[in-house]
Amino acid sequence: MILPSYAAGRWYEAPTGQIALPSAIDGHTVASASSAGLNFAELTDFARSTGGRALRKLTFHERAALLRALAVYLNDRREPLYELSYDTGATKRDSMIDIDGGIGTLFAYSSKGRRELPDERFVLDGAQEGLSKRGTFVGQHILTPLRGVAVHINAYNFPCWGMLEKFAPAILAGMPVIVKPASATSYLTHAMFALIVESGILPPGAAQLIVGSTGNLLDHLDGQDVISFTGSLETSLMLHSHPNVARQATRFVAERDSLNAAILGPEAGPGTPEFDLFIKEVVREMTAKAGQKCTAIRRAIVPRAFYDAAASALVEKLGAVVVGNPRSEAVTMGALATRSQRAAVLENVALLEAQTERLFGDPEHYTTLDADAATGAFLPPILLATELPLSVTAPHEIEAFGPVSTLMPYDSVEDAIEIVRRGAGSLVASVFTYDDDAATELILGISAFHGRIIAIDRDDARESTGHGSPLPGLTHGGPGRAGGGEELGGVRGVFHYMQRTAIQASPARMAALTKTWTAGAPERPAAVHPFRQTFEELQIGETIHSEPRTITLADIEHFAEFTGDKFYAHMDEAAARANPFFEGRVAHGYLILAFAAGLFVDPAPGPVLANYGLERLRFIKPVAPGDTIAVRLTVRSKSARQPDYGEVRWDVAITNQSDEIVATYELLTMNATTAGATAALTKVG
Ligand code: NAP
Secondary structure (H helix, E strand, C coil): CEECEEEECEEECCCCCCCEEEEECCCEEEEEECCCCCCCHHHHHHHHHHHHHHHHHCCHHHHHHHHHHHHHHCCCCHHHHHHHHHHHCCCHHHHHHHHHHHHHHHHHHHHHHHHCCCCCCCCEEEEEECCCCCCCCCCEEEECCCCCEEECCCCCCCCHHHHHHHHHHHHHHHCCEECCCCHHHHHHHHHHHHHHHCCCCCCCCCCEEECCCCCHHHHCCCCCCCEHHHHHHHHHHHHCCCCCCCCCEEEEEECCCCCCCEEEECCCCCCHHHHHHHHHHHHHHHHHHHHHCCCCCCCEEHHHHHHHHHHHHHHHHHCCCCCCCCCCCCEEEEECCCHHHHHHHHHHHHHHHCCCCCEEEECCCCECCCCCCCCCCCCCCEEEEEECCCCCCCCHHHHCCCEEEEEEEECHHHHHHHHHHHCEEEEEEEEEEECHHHHHHHHHHHHHHHEEEEEEECCCCCCCCCCCCCCCCCCCCHHHEEEEEEECCCHHHHHEEEEEEEEEHHHHHHHHCCCCEECCEECECCCHHHCCCCCCCCCEEEEECCCCEEHHHHHHHHHHHHCCCHHHHHHHHHHHHCCCCCCCCCHHHHHHHHHHHHHCCCCCCCCEEEEEEEEEEECCHHHHHHHEEEEEEEEEEEECCCEEEEEEEEEEECCCCCCCEEEEEEEEEEEEEEHHHHHHHHHHH
């Protein structure tokens, strides 16, 4: 099969330059790839003019809904992908990490988009800043999607997950994507991408695919574009220093080599659950995806006292690994993606072996189940070891991207930290200890070199995601060698595709722009009590001012009796006076809140469905018996939730008889939409 690219809304099959893509199992040609003749300028133009424009018209919640629909569509059509995935050398378990894991990422970003981002096309970043004495000039950071295209250049090891983990945050941000998978396994990426196109869920131009080389694509990028690269250090350097990319300051995010470490705690000797968990995890990480995981454990670091025990336990477990045709159920480790990758791993193993000894795995002599080692890309797991980790360099610098790990002993926790540091920046490290002090010292000692650290022990092992699984909510990326410390997890991953801009304006302009009322912005007098208006009818800035109410000593005593809160500041004049904050007895904060509700609530059944919390509550001035309070209630912002209701955030200020603010807070209510209110009326009727 000749794999076509998907460019400017149609499939494009290159007439020349086809490169055969061999199966990892037996070398037969699975497909061939070429992008010869592709008009790369057309791809970038189409992405910007058609895809970006369509995506930017949608809110985050609408884009999140697209991701969810896509996840459901792909989830129902996974089976043929598994079949194709075997040819990449993956076992069924490996494929689940790649295919199901990728689809899971879409689901996760979809729910993050709905929960953590507004139903708007911009994001407010941080709080509003006052910039002037009289409050007529304020500042606010906002984030808006870049107007360019996200170019995703991916590695061969995760053909599906690698595409979707980058695709999801970009689409959620409102940026169109050009996916360029690594050629070796591009047939699987292509198969999943074809399902995305077939679904028709995304607007035209939102996603395009290049199978084969990127040609002169980089010449067409500018400062509104983003390149997100996963692969080797060398390719990353070459792309980042491309003259046009450098000139245009095109954003460049890199995920590169990483010499991840697992550290066994100083107390976690044989017989402890942490020792067993460590051994299990190192073997799992060496063999999952045949070690072709960016997060795989490359350096297993143990206390010197447990070095021999760890070596024997690892060797014993590795002896049970069954290498072979991943279609066979008995096989526990499949093949590398290609024979050339196998050769690259062996070259690196030779460099590592110059400074280490081999404890397990002979690449010349090993058995493969249901497969011919001479034609497939198989390797046995290879465990290397050095007793002098601080006197060698190779294990800290050379990543053999296969089932290869090096065991090293440490003499003190400080030593362990130094060994880890020699990796010059990694994606992830795991720490196996049940000792709080050791865990704290290790984690704080190595965190500057990592994007993520996972502490595994007997309490969390069952539910933990293990050493190697990045989660959509958490950072994936790392400092130094691993790529430069870019944060790619969670909504911050989405923000990579957006520009942060400081806006300075009057409170009125700011409220109109950000759809968020703050003190200083004009109030809109409410003609009808806000509690009588549906979600759609309520206007940002709509305000009522309550009647006043005087708080008496009898109120305070009644409240104290009723609630049982007889704190001395409310009940004992002398004790209250001795308190540096009060001049005598004061009203309970909760009494003030309760009375405030009594002043602004309109009680009859209506669109307000529920009060579900207060935020940013501050009691600013004490209220003494005889003081008179009044309330200002203003619609601060609205956030759509469901067809029947949405969240309203109210700005509340309680003042005293001198017009001084005594308390402020934001009140959250769920309010019926017009449709929801109508449905409720029908139900009552
Ligand atoms: P690679 O050779 O650097 O290739 C990575 C990607 O770059 C592929 O899509 C490749 O396409 C493309 N590419 C290569 N030359 C290019 C050029 N001149 N212009 C544009 N694109 C170009 O890396 P690899 O050896 O395939 O991948 C394995 C490496 O990836 C390992 O070192 C591993 O550590 C790293 N990795 C890192 C992470 C992470 O998150 N840190 C994750 C996975 C893998 P072609 O395939 O068509 O050449």
